[in-house]
Amino acid sequence: MSKKKKKKTSKKTPKPKFTAKTADKHALYQLSVQDADYEVGMISRIFKRLRGRKALSVREDFCGTALFCATWVKSDKQRTALGVDLDPGVLQWGIEHNLSPIGEPGNRVKLAQSNVLDKVPGRSDICIAFNFSYWCFQDRPTLLEYFKRAKQALVDDGLFFLDAYGGYESYEPDLEEPRKIDAGFTYIWHQDVMDPINNHVVNHIHFEFKDGTKMRKAFTYDWRLWTLPELRELLLEAGFADVTVYWEGADEEGEGNGVYRPRKSVTNEAGWVAYLVATP
Numbered sequence: 001m002s003k004k005k006k007k008k009t010s011k012k013t014p015k016p017k018f019t020a021k022t023a024d025k026h027a028l029y030q031l032s033v034q035d036a037d038y039e040v041g042m043i044s045r046i047f048k049r050l051r052g053r054k055a056l057s058v059r060e061d062f063c064g065t066a067l068f069c070a071t072w073v074k075s076d077k078q079r080t081a082l083g084v085d086l087d088p089g090v091l092q093w094g095i096e097h098n099l100s101p102i103g104e105p106g107n108r109v110k111l112a113q114s115n116v117l118d119k120v121p122g123r124s125d126i127c128i129a130f131n132f133s134y135w136c137f138q139d140r141p142t143l144l145e146y147f148k149r150a151k152q153a154l155v156d157d158g159l160f161f162l163d164a165y166g167g168y169e170s171y172e173p174d175l176e177e178p179r180k181i182d183a184g185f186t187y188i189w190h191q192d193v194m195d196p197i198n199n200h201v202v203n204h205i206h207f208e209f210k211d212g213t214k215m216r217k218a219f220t221y222d223w224r225l226w227t228l229p230e231l232r233e234l235l236l237e238a239g240f241a242d243v244t245v246y247w248e249g250a251d252e253e254g255e256g257n258g259v260y261r262p263r264k265s266v267t268n269e270a271g272w273v274a275y276l277v278a279t280p
């Protein structure tokens with residue numbers, strides 16, 4: 001199971017020469033695992049289909065470098081975004097590299113340095129928690145509290161989008177999966193610890209460069225691997241009225257085609273990433 005892959009490359013990626021000494025880990029992360037254009041398109045389409053109107057405001061929990069927020073406000077001149085993250089360093093990186101460079105749309109992004117468990121004022125059309133970040137909450141009461149907060153952050157016809165990964169390979173400890181990135185380096189998803197008694201997982205992201213240098217443990221995630229039924233039950237317990245799983249379709253070779261559709265039942269696969277959409 002590899003952490004989320006970029007779905008498609010919308011623009012030609014410049015090819016700077018990366019080495020462990022000079023590369024910026026946040027830039028490498030964005031190039032490896034985020035495809036904000038794809039995700040903005042997908043959630044906009046789902047919201048329009050379910051709510052019959054255009055979504056204008058988004059709250060990105062665990063926003064990190066706020067790449068999604070920046071992409072959201074660039075996609076429409078009426079759109080606004082609120083990014084929430086604990087870490088002032090990563091927020092500052094996002095201001096310098098993702099928000100300031102885009103000019104006016106960047107002024108429509110607000111960043112809150114806050115714990116997502118704390119009350120952050122405002123209500124949005126959409127709340128997202130992507131790249132499994134909410135898995136840092138490893139017990140039911142804490143995840144339930146977070147889901148209640150997410151519900152409070154939505155307008156009456158809002159939608160909460162989350163992602164989850166799974167599949168039988170996600171239960172394998174000590175698994176390293178390298179993937180070559182177009183920009184000219186290798187990304188490695190490392191499932192280090194997997195304890196099936198409590199589903200505690202520790203995962204790392206490493207980067208390797210063409211000059212032979214390495215950046216080991218650029219990022220480490222101490223998570224609980226939550227299953228889809230557990231997430232559905234907790235979302236309903238938090239007061240959401242309905243939870244739908246969006247599952248990725250396959251192309252002729254059986255590879256994921258980047259098209260997610262609502263599904264009630266599927267056959268398990270080696271590794272998958274799914275989206276959940278919760279309606280208040």
Ligand SMILES: C[S@@+](CC[C@H](N)C(=O)[O-])C[C@H]1O[C@@H](n2cnc3c(N)ncnc32)[C@H](O)[C@@H]1O
Nearest residue numbers: 062063064085086087090114115116130131133
């Ligand atoms: C994996 S990054 C996610 C980046 C981005 N949202 C993405 O989709 O790739 C996780 C982020 O969650 C933040 N974080 C962890 N616990 C948090 C909490 N309780 N409240 C707010 N942010 C938190 C970290 O500072 C980090 O920037």
